[in-house]
Amino acid sequence: MTEEIIIAGFGGQGVLSMGKILAYSGIMQDLEVSWMPSYGPEMRGGTANVTVILSNERISSPILSQFDTAIILNQQSMDKFEETVKPGGILIYDSNGITHHPTRKDIQIFRIDANDEAGKLGLKKVFNMIVLGGFLKIKPIVNLDNIHKGLEKSLPARYHHLIAENEKAITRGMEIIYQVDPA
Amino acid sequence: MSFETHKFNSHIAVPENLVYAKTPLMNDKPLSYCPGCGHGTIHRLIMETVEELDILEDTIGIAPVGCSVLAYEFMGTDVQQAAHGRACALATGISRLYPDKYVFTYQGDGDLAAIGTAETIHACNRGENIVIIFVNNGIYGMTGGQMAPTTLPGMKTSTSPFGREQKDAGYPLKMTELVAHLPGTYYVTRQSVHTPVNVRKAKKAIKKAFELTRHKKGVSFVELVSNCNSGWKMTPVDANKWMEENMFPFYPLGDIKVPSK
Amino acid sequence: MKGNEALAEAAILAGCDGYFGYPITPQSEIMEYLMAEQPMHRTGMVVLQAESEIASINMVYGGAGAGKRVMTSSSSPGISLMQEGISYLAGAELPCVIVNVVRGGPGLGTIQPAQSDYFQSVKGGGHGDYKMITLAPFSVQEMADFVALGFDLAFKYRIPVMILSDGAIGQMMEKVVLPVQRPRWTEQEIREMSPWATVGRTKDRHNNIITSLNLKSDVQEEHNRQLQAKYKTIIENEVRYEESYCEDAEVILIAYGTSARICQKAVDIARHQGIKLGLLRPISLFPFPEAALIKYAEKVKGFLSVEMSAGQMVEDIRLVVEGKTKVAHYGRMGGIVPTTDEIIENVKNLIN
Numbered sequence: 001m002t003e004e005i006i007i008a009g010f011g012g013q014g015v016l017s018m019g020k021i022l023a024y025s026g027i028m029q030d031l032e033v034s035w036m037p038s039y040g041p042e043m044r045g046g047t048a049n050v051t052v053i054l055s056n057e058r059i060s061s062p063i064l065s066q067f068d069t070a071i072i073l074n075q076q077s078m079d080k081f082e083e084t085v086k087p088g089g090i091l092i093y094d095s096n097g098i099t100h101h102p103t104r105k106d107i108q109i110f111r112i113d114a115n116d117e118a119g120k121l122g123l124k125k126v127f128n129m130i131v132l133g134g135f136l137k138i139k140p141i142v143n144l145d146n147i148h149k150g151l152e153k154s155l156p157a158r159y160h161h162l163i164a165e166n167e168k169a170i171t172r173g174m175e176i177i178y179q180v181d182p183a
Numbered sequence: 184m185s186f187e188t189h190k191f192n193s194h195i196a197v198p199e200n201l202v203y204a205k206t207p208l209m210n211d212k213p214l215s216y217c218p219g220c221g222h223g224t225i226h227r228l229i230m231e232t233v234e235e236l237d238i239l240e241d242t243i244g245i246a247p248v249g250c251s252v253l254a255y256e257f258m259g260t261d262v263q264q265a266a267h268g269r270a271c272a273l274a275t276g277i278s279r280l281y282p283d284k285y286v287f288t289y290q291g292d293g294d295l296a297a298i299g300t301a302e303t304i305h306a307c308n309r310g311e312n313i314v315i316i317f318v319n320n321g322i323y324g325m326t327g328g329q330m331a332p333t334t335l336p337g338m339k340t341s342t343s344p345f346g347r348e349q350k351d352a353g354y355p356l357k358m359t360e361l362v363a364h365l366p367g368t369y370y371v372t373r374q375s376v377h378t379p380v381n382v383r384k385a386k387k388a389i390k391k392a393f394e395l396t397r398h399k400k401g402v403s404f405v406e407l408v409s410n411c412n413s414g415w416k417m418t419p420v421d422a423n424k425w426m427e428e429n430m431f432p433f434y435p436l437g438d439i440k441v442p443s444k
Numbered sequence: 445m446k447g448n449e450a451l452a453e454a455a456i457l458a459g460c461d462g463y464f465g466y467p468i469t470p471q472s473e474i475m476e477y478l479m480a481e482q483p484m485h486r487t488g489m490v491v492l493q494a495e496s497e498i499a500s501i502n503m504v505y506g507g508a509g510a511g512k513r514v515m516t517s518s519s520s521p522g523i524s525l526m527q528e529g530i531s532y533l534a535g536a537e538l539p540c541v542i543v544n545v546v547r548g549g550p551g552l553g554t555i556q557p558a559q560s561d562y563f564q565s566v567k568g569g570g571h572g573d574y575k576m577i578t579l580a581p582f583s584v585q586e587m588a589d590f591v592a593l594g595f596d597l598a599f600k601y602r603i604p605v606m607i608l609s610d611g612a613i614g615q616m617m618e619k620v621v622l623p624v625q626r627p628r629w630t631e632q633e634i635r636e637m638s639p640w641a642t643v644g645r646t647k648d649r650h651n652n653i654i655t656s657l658n659l660k661s662d663v664q665e666e667h668n669r670q671l672q673a674k675y676k677t678i679i680e681n682e683v684r685y686e687e688s689y690c691e692d693a694e695v696i697l698i699a700y701g702t703s704a705r706i707c708q709k710a711v712d713i714a715r716h717q718g719i720k721l722g723l724l725r726p727i728s729l730f731p732f733p734e735a736a737l738i739k740y741a742e743k744v745k746g747f748l749s750v751e752m753s754a755g756q757m758v759e760d761i762r763l764v765v766e767g768k769t770k771v772a773h774y775g776r777m778g779g780i781v782p783t784t785d786e787i788i789e790n791v792k793n794l795i796n
Contacts, residue, residue: 034617034618035616036615036616037615060706061705065785243642261644263505263510263654265502266502266528266532272498273502275506276514279507280462280506301495301499
């Protein structure tokens with residue numbers, strides 16, 4: 001099993017930390033992992049993206065041009081990464097701020113209105129965990145026990161009291177993701 | 184040396200006649216400095232200090248680029264030779280890694296006040312526990328008498344052949360007054376070695392600087408205004424006179440910052 | 445751990461005595477990690493933010509001259525500033541580790557990863573005839589492993605060692621197994637192991653002098669001859685490389701660092717397509733794996749050098765191969781990394 005994922009959105013949406021939690025959870029599940037961010041000024045309010053690879057084999061390139069799954073959280077990222085999903089792959093997106101919905105017919109498209117949901121829950125900060133929950137529903141490559149351990153590992157101890165809230169968000173994400181037809 | 188002279192010397196050199204001896208820590212090598220230059224005396228004062236404080240095993244010197252680039256040939260302590268201007272950075276590295284050692288730099292005006300200004304200011308500002316010996320003769324002696332940052336207004340050098348003009352070349356830089364303003368410096372003084380009285384005062388200042396290092400007080404900065412008779416194109420005697428008349432009014436001798444009791 | 449963080453932790457574990465640096469993207473995590481970790485409380489290691497890269501490398505010179513395990517890190521523009529100091533370190537034969545997390549140039553360039561400092565690292569970079577041992581990590585694990593290795597080689601040969609990484613390896617996270625803690629040397633150990641070091645003169649020896657200055661030409665030529673002899677010994681003993689699928693390969697990719705990771709994937713894909721592609725990854729860039737290249741030069745249709753540069757390492761490959769086989773180059777610049785598709789396309793062109 002090798003899962004090659006790109007997570008892309010705005011800086012501040014928790015894109016990098018979502019990738020980090022996924023990568024740490026993969027380590028807890030004894031997988032090989034790599035986490036490769038786009039770095040630099042882009043991190044400050046511009047677009048941010050991170051490539052996460054989980055595999056039970058040695059990982060070669062941490063930098064990819066095609067992905068099994070693209071998790072897309074803004075329009076710029078949609079424009080850039082929709083075409084990088086491998087045929088038969090998966091595209092997950094949050095419709096908030098999206099004006100051009102995905103159109104490809106050779107991939108599976110899932111929508112998760114995580115931004116709205118986080119607003120409803122009054123928990124804007126766990127937006128990224130709702131998205132992660134959605135992803136794990138479609139691709140259960142890491143089990144929830146290991147996600148818990150991954151959260152413990154990647155969050156500083158002073159935030160550990162927030163883990164339960166994060167897990168609640170993940171569960172909620174699993175409930176609200178749904179498949180859509182290409183636009 | 185002829186046999187006769189040798190015999191004559193051995194006749195004179197008896198203990199009861201001994202008033203002054205060669206500093207043992209000065210290596211047995213003829214100095215490469217011009218006759219009348221202050222470097223040899225300043226080297227000796229530092230080596231005497233190291234002997235008197237009995238700190239040879241814990242003393243490391245830094246030689247610069249400039250006339251004293253070969254200082255390590257003459258000084259008997261362990262010495263590192265630095266790239267031009269970087270002596271204070273080397274000293275910082277050594278002193279941080281060996282906080283109980285005595286680290287001194289020995290720098291000219293080009294090294295300390297031009298190319299190494301940043302390293303000097305920042306080492307002083309961090310309060311590194313080091314001794315900085317700054318020999319200021321207002322000229323680049325080694326490379327043949329070019330203008331230094333400390334060259335006096337109107338002073339002729341090979342790169343200011345009509346005299347230093349402030350509007351083109353700026354003003355002489357008083358590094359010693361400048362670093363005295365920084366909280367990291369503890370003891371800042373300006374001395375000279377052109378008369379026996381001044382030599383004694385300079386020795387006292389250098390010894391005090393090393394003693395303060397023992398107590399980890401931060402930077403001790405000792406400027407020594409010196410002549411450069413070849414660069415200034417004067418006889419040694421005239422050079423000292425010119426120094427008194429021209430350098431000292433601009434670079435007055437004495438303590439600039441003294442430790443409060 | 446991020447590559448940069450793994451390297452920083454490995455420095456503490458390697459018994460490093462001092463780190464002197466100046467912040468620059470994409471390697472600031474190294475000093476940030478060290479400052480947060482406060483190794484003074486763990487091993488007594490000193491960490492100091494200098495006023496410039498020029499000061500950093502000269503603090504390293506001071507520490508190295510006094511026999512300590514010292515290091516600095518920077519990225520391309522900062523490494524350019526250090527070249528004077530590196531030349532002095534090489535001339536005075538001082539051991540130290542210098543890390544370059546390369547970004548694209550020339551000038552201020554970009555903060556994205558590149559491999560355009562190859563020439564600067566393996567050909568000298570500063571003035572004079574000198575070499576640095578240059579190690580090129582291609583994983584977070586090697587970022588960690590090469591610190592202790594770098595110190596070992598640096599002291600074995602009294603030579604500066606460069607770890608030539610890039611922004612991608614520095615910023616990525618992977619699993620890493622950290623080495624065990626090595627003790628820092630005591631002053632007594634330093635005096636015994638490095639009798640040349642300026643630790644302070646004892647009564648039983650003359651004064652130690654660290655210098656790169658020889659005003660007499662014949663002495664300076666002899667010093668140069670000795671340096672060259674040392675580099676020859678290093679070439680004979682310290683070549684490191686890794687090869688995969690080279691035995692039956694029609695074309696061999698030559699790549700290091702991030703490019704080598706991408707090439708691994710290209711080899712996997714090509715083999716699936718029935719193309720006999722191999723990868724030879726130089727781990728030491730100086731010394732360069734010349735013998736391995738010569739061995740395969742007579743067997744393959746060609747070598748393809750894949751670099752994040754306009755073509756630097758390819759010049760060394762051509763020098764070694766001396767026309768025995770085709771040598772091509774594929775590179776991207778400015779912070780762009782080559783893709784597997786582009787690499788395979790170039791391999792096909794080479795075969796035809």
